[in-house]
Amino acid sequence: MRGVIMHAPRDxxxxxxxxxxxxxxxxAIIRTVATCICGSDLWPYRGxxxxxxxxxxxxxxxxxxxxxxxxxxxxxGDFVVGSFFASDNTCPICVAGYQSRCVHAxxxxxxxxxxxxxxxxxxxxxxxxxPGYPDEEIIPSLLAASDVLGTGWFAAVxxxxxxxxxxxxxxxxxxxxxxxxxxxxxxxxxxxxxxxxADRQALARRFGATDIVEERGxxxxxxxxxxxxxxxxxxxxxxxxxxxxMLQAIASTRPGGHVGFVGVSHGVSIPGRVLFPAxxxxxxxxxxxxxxxxxxxxxxxxxxxxxxxxxxxTLPLERxxxxxxxxxxxxxxxxxxxP
Amino acid sequence: MRGVIMHAPRDxxxxxxxxxxxxxxxxAIIRTVATCICGSDLWPYRGxxxxxxxxxxxxxxxxxxxxxxxxxxxxxGDFVVGSFFASDNTCPICVAGYQSRCVHAxxxxxxxxxxxxxxxxxxxxxxxxxPGYPDEEIIPSLLAASDVLGTGWFAAVxxxxxxxxxxxxxxxxxxxxxxxxxxxxxxxxxxxxxxxxADRQALARRFGATDIVEERGxxxxxxxxxxxxxxxxxxxxxxxxxxxxMLQAIASTRPGGHVGFVGVSHGVSIPGRVLFPAxxxxxxxxxxxxxxxxxxxxxxxxxxxxxxxxxxxTLPLERxxxxxxxxxxxxxxxxxxxP
Numbered sequence: 001m002r003g004v005i006m007h008a009p010r011d012x013x014x015x016x017x018x019x020x021x022x023x024x025x026x027x028a029i030i031r032t033v034a035t036c037i038c039g040s041d042l043w044p045y046r047g048x049x050x051x052x053x054x055x056x057x058x059x060x061x062x063x064x065x066x067x068x069x070x071x072x073x074x075x076x077g078d079f080v081v082g083s084f085f086a087s088d089n090t091c092p093i094c095v096a097g098y099q100s101r102c103v104h105a106x107x108x109x110x111x112x113x114x115x116x117x118x119x120x121x122x123x124x125x126x127x128x129x130x131p132g133y134p135d136e137e138i139i140p141s142l143l144a145a146s147d148v149l150g151t152g153w154f155a156a157v158x159x160x161x162x163x164x165x166x167x168x169x170x171x172x173x174x175x176x177x178x179x180x181x182x183x184x185x186x187x188x189x190x191x192x193x194x195x196x197x198a199d200r201q202a203l204a205r206r207f208g209a210t211d212i213v214e215e216r217g218x219x220x221x222x223x224x225x226x227x228x229x230x231x232x233x234x235x236x237x238x239x240x241x242x243x244x245x246m247l248q249a250i251a252s253t254r255p256g257g258h259v260g261f262v263g264v265s266h267g268v269s270i271p272g273r274v275l276f277p278a279x280x281x282x283x284x285x286x287x288x289x290x291x292x293x294x295x296x297x298x299x300x301x302x303x304x305x306x307x308x309x310x311x312x313x314t315l316p317l318e319r320x321x322x323x324x325x326x327x328x329x330x331x332x333x334x335x336x337x338x339p
Numbered sequence: 340m341r342g343v344i345m346h347a348p349r350d351x352x353x354x355x356x357x358x359x360x361x362x363x364x365x366x367a368i369i370r371t372v373a374t375c376i377c378g379s380d381l382w383p384y385r386g387x388x389x390x391x392x393x394x395x396x397x398x399x400x401x402x403x404x405x406x407x408x409x410x411x412x413x414x415x416g417d418f419v420v421g422s423f424f425a426s427d428n429t430c431p432i433c434v435a436g437y438q439s440r441c442v443h444a445x446x447x448x449x450x451x452x453x454x455x456x457x458x459x460x461x462x463x464x465x466x467x468x469x470p471g472y473p474d475e476e477i478i479p480s481l482l483a484a485s486d487v488l489g490t491g492w493f494a495a496v497x498x499x500x501x502x503x504x505x506x507x508x509x510x511x512x513x514x515x516x517x518x519x520x521x522x523x524x525x526x527x528x529x530x531x532x533x534x535x536x537a538d539r540q541a542l543a544r545r546f547g548a549t550d551i552v553e554e555r556g557x558x559x560x561x562x563x564x565x566x567x568x569x570x571x572x573x574x575x576x577x578x579x580x581x582x583x584x585m586l587q588a589i590a591s592t593r594p595g596g597h598v599g600f601v602g603v604s605h606g607v608s609i610p611g612r613v614l615f616p617a618x619x620x621x622x623x624x625x626x627x628x629x630x631x632x633x634x635x636x637x638x639x640x641x642x643x644x645x646x647x648x649x650x651x652x653t654l655p656l657e658r659x660x661x662x663x664x665x666x667x668x669x670x671x672x673x674x675x676x677x678p
Contacts (some may be wrong), residue, residue: 092570093594101594101618103569230442231431246611255432255440255624265611272585272604276624279440285594285618 002339003115004056004320009047010328012321017055017112020119025070028123030062030080034143035113036311037323037335039173040264045324048266055112056320057337058084059146061139062118064127071123078129081142081297082120083150083289084108089125099125099290114320116339128293131301138300140308140336144178145296148334149307150289151262152178152239153296156186158260158283159235163187168224169209170249171239172200174310174334175262177207179237181307184208185299188235192227194220194248200333203309217244224252232257238284239263246270255279262287311336341678342454343395343659348386349667351660356394356451359458364409367462369401369419373482374452375650376662376674378512379603384663387605394451395659396676397423398485400478401457403466410462417468420481420636421459422489422628423447428464438464438629453659455678467632470640477639479647479675483517484635487673488646489628490601491517491578492635495525497599497622498574502526507563508548509588510578511539513649513673514601516546518576520646523547524638527574531566533559533587539672542648556583563591571596577623578602585609594618601626650675 003017020029036059044051064078074080087094087102094102106121120126134142141149152175161167161183169176169183172195183191184207192211193204201212213223225232232254238245241263249259250270261284275282299305313332315323316339323335342356359368375398383390403417413419426433426441433441445460459465473481480488491514500506500522508515508522511534522530523546531550532543540551552562564571571593577584580602588598589609600623614621638644652671654662655678662674 092568096593096595098595098618101616229431241611256435256437261615265615268611268615270609270611270614272580272607272609275609275621276600276604276607277440279437279624279627280622282614282621283619285615288618 001116002317003112004317006044006051006054006056009045009051012045012056012324014318014320017115020117022066022068023119024121025068026122026124027068028064028071028074028120028127029066030060030118030120031065032060032062032113032116032118032339034139035060035337035339036143037327037337038147039175041324042328043264043266045328055110055115057112057114058108059143060113060118061142061146065117067123073124074127074129079133080127080129081145081293082127083293084147085286086121086126087290088122089290094125097288097291099288100286101288114317114337116317126290128297130297138308140311141300141306142297143336144307144310145293145300147289148174148310149178149296150292151175151287153182153292154287154289155179155237155239155260155262155284156182158258159237160258161186161188161235164189165234166190166192166228167235167237168192168194168233168252169237169239170194170245170252171263172197172204173239176237176239177203177310178307179239180204180209181207181305183237185305192224192233217248220248221251228254234258241266241268243268247274250274250278250280253278253280257281258283260284310334314338340455341656342451343656345383345390345393345395348384348390351384351663353657353659356454359456361405361407362458363460364407365461365463366407367403367410367413367459367466368405369399369457369459370404371399371401371452371455371457371678373478374399374676374678375482376666376676377486378514380663381667382603382605384667394449394454396451396453397447398482399452399457400481400485404456406462412463413466413468418472419466419468420484420632421466422632423486424625425460425465426629427461428629433464436627436630438627439625440627453656453676455656465629467636469636477647479650480639480645481636482675483646483649484632484639486628487513487649488517488635489631490514490626492521492631493626493628494518494576494578494599494601494623495521497597498576499597500525500527500574503528504573505529505531505567507531507533507572507575507591508578509533509575509584509591510602511536511543512578515576515578516542516649517646518578519543519548520546520644522576524644531563531572556587559587560590567593573597574599580604580607582607586613589613589617589619592617592619596620597622599623649673653677
């Protein structure tokens, strides 16, 4: 089969890889219908994470082609959505809703979903089948549920976005934008998007942002305070992962407020002398997308949300390298790949 | 009047200071009935915080002697308990329960409650009157409510201690010990105290600890994991404030669990590469003790809790220096001073 390999920073190629096979009785093999490039794939692409001959991709929707003998819920022929951690969905951590930290969690990244076929460990716990084969028009939205929507949703829930709340969103990538959509759906009264890119501001407004702040760092925080009677937001979504964005998120939040952080941490270190007096709730990490998948699939199936519009470039899998380049150069927010 | 001054590290003296006067119409003047030395007073005592000719103390119970013209709820003659931040108790931050970050908050530390009289700003918001003049036997407990009990209580609430939960307490000072009492009162199923001092272990057990772990750092974390099916605690109270104790608290907590941190941060910096994968809730800072005072006074008044037993040395105010020395040398957990 064909699949994406990142040999080194900026060296992305689509190559022949061995077809995956059932290795454990709890595995399934899916034929990938759509996959995509994640903002976090840009860390190794830009040389900020080490990379060497790495199969890429951890987002996927597809059709089940084969299941191991212990797989009972998922059937051959199901159209399924899964997330970037395989999880048993039965351990105490999963039951509490933190499937990304399942005691048997398997990260999908090393398996490489930017490929024609993928092996999914713990298939019964990991995969959620849609009610039927989806219309073509909602496939991008279902794919978004696999990571960026689920991650933005988790960030909004972790930030306790809800009725009457003012929500600040730091980061205007796909996750931040879908955090806006989630906050809107959760009933937030006011959603302030921190963005300085016109195209992303437009999408932010489409998803429910009521205000845009272009300033960053201390100036951005001052602007947020100005918009919130000097108090700061009730809820802040951090969807970047840098020291600047994390400190901006904490400083934008009022005492007693909540920060939901999902930007993969790069060089972040939160000083106690900042966090202690800030008196904000912090919750974040790799999103337990599995927790939200049934609800998200249902909302997408019923056309209540359209997260798939974050994909502004669709390419055949064979042209994956162009997709990486477009995202790196910010010509695309999020690139969908069709095998 | 007589009051404590710390002139420099380890140089504590009781001296004549000017009697406080009403400065704002919202002030009250109280005659201090009991005050005490805080674990955090040891930071400057040991030279780890800068100090120069500083009036000391921020914990107090006393009798109201005088009120400003805008004070309406608090009356002359009331026996009152207050906390280490004066707060208006009416701003949006106070209403949300975070009075230590009131938009008009005034720290009591600089006013120095280790003295015969104290000026209390924002008296109506800050002070809570007891139902009458208390019996002598519960005065230490009411004084504990002013800070150490209220802080331990906040930590337990921030850590979401409750029925069915396993709670770990890092730190066996007065705050950690009273965090145990709070967790017990909140219904925790199991409370693991991390302590290596026999006298404090005994008090921990008296307050409700079911297990004692003497190991610290990585060994301590391994022991906690061993006691919790490899998962970690649901709730962890951090009551020290060092890098080691904060990382120990985070690592002792299961994904999705809660860390309530109240140890005043000294040299803490939480790496994103630790916090992100840990996926725990963090909440802490200066405790909004005012939120809990009515409930705590009621529990003490009804003899349902006896936090005053943390005071293991009582001295006249004039001998405050001996009290500092005893706490510094760990001969006393907490020292009560009677003016």
